Amino acid sequence: MEIEIKNLSKAYSSEKSVLSGIDLELRPPSIIGLIGPNGAGKTTFMKILVRQLLASTGSITIDGMDIGKNENYLKNRLGDLPQEFGLYEELTVYQLLDYMALLKGLGPEKKERIESCIEKNRAFR
Numbered sequence: 001m002e003i004e005i006k007n008l009s010k011a012y013s014s015e016k017s018v019l020s021g022i023d024l025e026l027r028p029p030s031i032i033g034l035i036g037p038n039g040a041g042k043t044t045f046m047k048i049l050v051r052q053l054l055a056s057t058g059s060i061t062i063d064g065m066d067i068g069k070n071e072n073y074l075k076n077r078l079g080d081l082p083q084e085f086g087l088y089e090e091l092t093v094y095q096l097l098d099y100m101a102l103l104k105g106l107g108p109e110k111k112e113r114i115e116s117c118i119e120k121n122r123a124f125r
């Protein structure tokens, strides 16, 4: 996936700009870390990249396509590894996987994938 960011800026208010004029090209193969002091704007940047927040100026394209116009293309390719894991303890394993599969957009193959996943992990119980 190629990400091209041009002139990206974000201000939450007229007094203070958080990101200003970022130009960045991210190309595979790469592992990219985003580092900076508290309040530098890392979370703001990531939220804009996943369309959780709108930028004040600039453009972002993914594989040449505007992320605003191709949100599904973007979201089908996004993965998320949270810092802390949380499970819904009121759900069974099947129900939890069913929910995850729904969020991932799995179609008719959902049931078979869930059952195979549970079967493969039986040894870890």
Ligand SMILES: Nc1ncnc2c1ncn2[C@@H]1O[C@H](COP(=O)(O)OP(=O)(O)OP(=O)(O)O)[C@@H](O)[C@H]1O
Pocket: 012, 018, 036, 037, 038, 039, 040, 041, 042, 043, 044, 045
């Ligand atoms: N919703 C918001 N409204 C107003 N200001 C905000 C909002 N979110 C963040 N800010 C401000 O924008 C700046 C950047 O915040 P951001 O959370 O993006 O930084 P960060 O690099 O992720 O910080 P940290 O390392 O603490 O997670 C900070 O000054 C913060 O106070």
Ligand SMILES: [Mg+2]
Pocket: 042, 043, 044
């Ligand atoms: Mg942050």
